[in-house]
Amino acid sequence: MSENNLSFPLSISIDNQAAIQSGEGFYSRPGSYLADRFRRMMQKLAKDHPDFDITIRWIPGHEGVHGNEEADKAAKLAATGKQHNSPRTRLPQYLRLDSLPLSISALKQAHRKASHSHWTRIWSKSPRFTRTQQIDPNTINRSFLKLTATFPKRLTSLLMNLRSRHIPLNRHLHRIGKSDSPNCAHCPQDEETIHHYLFDCSHVRHERHILTNTLGRKASSLPFLLTNIDAIHHLIRFINATKRFKTTFGEVKMPVPRPT
Template identity: 35%
Template sequence: MQTTAADVLDIHANLLPMQGQVEVYRHRALARMACLPPGHPLYRPIRRAANRYVRKHRSPLHELTRDFNIQPDKTETIKAVRFPPHWKSKIKIEIAESMEEAMAMERMDNSDVKAYGDGSGIDGGIGAAAVVFRGGRRVKTLQLRVGSARKHEVYDGEGLALTLCTEPLRGMRNVRTATFSIDNTSAIQATTLSRPATSHHIFDLFHKRIDMVLRQHPDISIKIRWVPGHQGIAGNEAADEEAKTAARGDDSELRKLPAPLRKPIPYNKSSLLREFYAKQKRHADQAWRKSPRYSRFRHVDSATAQRAARRYRKLATSMPRKITSIMMQLRTGHIGLNRHLFNIQRVESPACPKCSYPNESVHHYLIRCPAYQNEREMLQRSIGAQGTAVTTKHILARQENIPHLVQYLNSTCRFEPTFGTFPDVDIAEEDTGE
């Protein structure tokens, strides 16, 4: 109803409060500008604004860079054009259709050099590692701590692991075939893409290192293969352990790493957006706890705002609009019962028209009204709550009880003048829809 408070509506619509949503859009705009390439007209202005907050005549850029902790010089650059139009990747990729096929391909691989890469996120850090085998013997291990999980993604670690796989090849001789194996298909597919995207600077670096390897080994054949993780493949398991070690801060000496990886890795734009959005959700939870509506809504769902939003979204999935509407009204109390109608001056008394109880609330209608005792007993039997006290949370917060609630609404006819007859809800169809 129009009288429903905005914070309650936000929860049921799975939205942040208005101010939080505005902050998300402002932060997103700044992140996008921080990633602009040097040729863009805003490249220098955004950096000047970030480096100095002037006293007078401030521009919107000054306000954005002051409000949000995004440092353009430490953030990745997303180019408008990465490669020439005719560019094609110089390596092959192999992604099996099934785990069994991938395991079989791994067993049959007899490449001169087999390198296993992996990225890992653990204990608040992101790590990358490469373990290289030649002739069945482990000859090289490289580890890199990418940075904080608040600034980077595991996807970055996977891409950097591929770059680490190229480094040992530059110091080898008589290598004709090499296979890089990782357990992330997205990173493998990213090596063939030419369009701009988050973290593309990592894969651009990978292609540059591949070019260096090809200059040293003109006849080498390099392929990247997907291997299933945690399936007992020795190289993959070793790379996973080394990546976790790197994420905790124990990485290789700088002199052993490729030169471009000896300096800090630029922040991932997606990580910055994700972290800020999570911060706004925490603020929304805190604001909801302090809201006067929270104490009245606890009888339906006492969880945080974000958890309550997820629960209702799951609850309302695939429900007809009419049932979604009545569920929303029952949960918020803003419904065509006399208590609410009296509050908004639409009726002269809040009393129940059936039993004359002085306060016809949702709780009274569902739990207490003696005029609906027979219908309520049928509802109680349907939800399997014989011998226990039925609560509004039991009725309004559990998906499996919605069909029984609909039967109760239809049998009491209390809302028939407004809604008519409610359609039946099939539990099996609901589960399938999820």
Template identity: 40%
Template sequence: MREERMDSSRYKIYSDGSGQDGRVGAAAILLEEGNPRPTKMLQFHLGTTAEHTTYEAEAVGALLAMKIAKEVAKEAEQRGERDAAISHYADNQSVIKALHSRKSKPGQYLINSYRRGAHSFHRAKSIKVGLKWISAHSGVNGNEEVDKAAKGAAAGASSDKADLPAILRKGLKISRSALKQAKNAEVKNAWTQQWKRSPRHDRMTRVDPNHPYKKFQKWRDRLDRNQGSILVQLRSGHLPINT
């Protein structure tokens, strides 16, 4: 937060991804020196949380930010602003680390697209872009503005295709990570409903209102039937102990 306020860059770009009500979106905005309102904004609606993750949305936000940076640099150079600086602020450390790492992660093709764009940008432009982290709840105006824009994108708002990076114009591949998360949630919900219909549910709830708690489910998956039975007895205080 302090670093952002001390940043003297003439142009500041903020990017963000958002998951809202089962849908996912991303946005990037530009704030110019002396103007508290965004002068450029790009939004992209990815789809549902069953198809895409918020991590992907953050990566898409970075792509949108790079698209804005290219436009800003071109316009600045046309005006003769050779010494202008651009700062790109993002609040997701995982994406920032991925952009600087060669280790493959889900949605890697988005990260690779950003890298290619950044490489060509820095080769062609005298103006440079600095990628920086900012806390999601910093109270910084730019961060608040892009948060609203990303939520709007999650709700369905998207910029014209012609204004978007080429990789986004045809839509995105469905994420394996999102499919896995959706399937796990479906299985967990089915198990919970089955448990609630079980005659053991009411009996166990009287003994332990918090059963089945998350840690129990994780432990249960690593235990055999006898060990699981002992765990339940310990939790409920009904384990017979020989004295």
């Protein structure tokens, strides 16, 4: 298929659900450069053709779709040996390199990994390291596993998100490109961090008041809120009452049995 003889509407049938669902937010996997490439190709086509109209649909196999069967045959032939590879000049430009291109997301991930280990090295030498060690995001330690063993899944993942700080509050959402601003919707001058949400945000002061009344001074200690079974109950009550994570976690169920 070449760009010049395209006519719309056009329909592409794919039998791989993962490939379809990868959509915009692509992750890094072997071959994801192909998805990157495909996405860029679609963007270019949409720009160049005012009548651009392409539907991508899932089919339970490629039987009966002529183009797909041809592609499947060609792939099987190519897999039988190098001698069946297409001559380099007939390949799309980006496949003519000696090694396969990396996807953008793979590059980004490699970068994140490298900076993470760099960060870990620096952080472990910091005096604050020992103090915060008990809620270190990477420590899914035995006591946490024991604590959450009987918890509903949703609660465990909420607690893990709070520990790792990968929680759908604007500061994190902004960092992963899912929110325009890192700031709190109610306090424009403050970043919406876990700390802001739990301890500062005036929008939820009523809910916080209840939490503080019940737990006292310890209500302002994140490690306490995340590790003490009694505190977790009150924390969940606070979280449900503020409805801040409702779209992500729904109504979070309390662990059973409830402490007396």
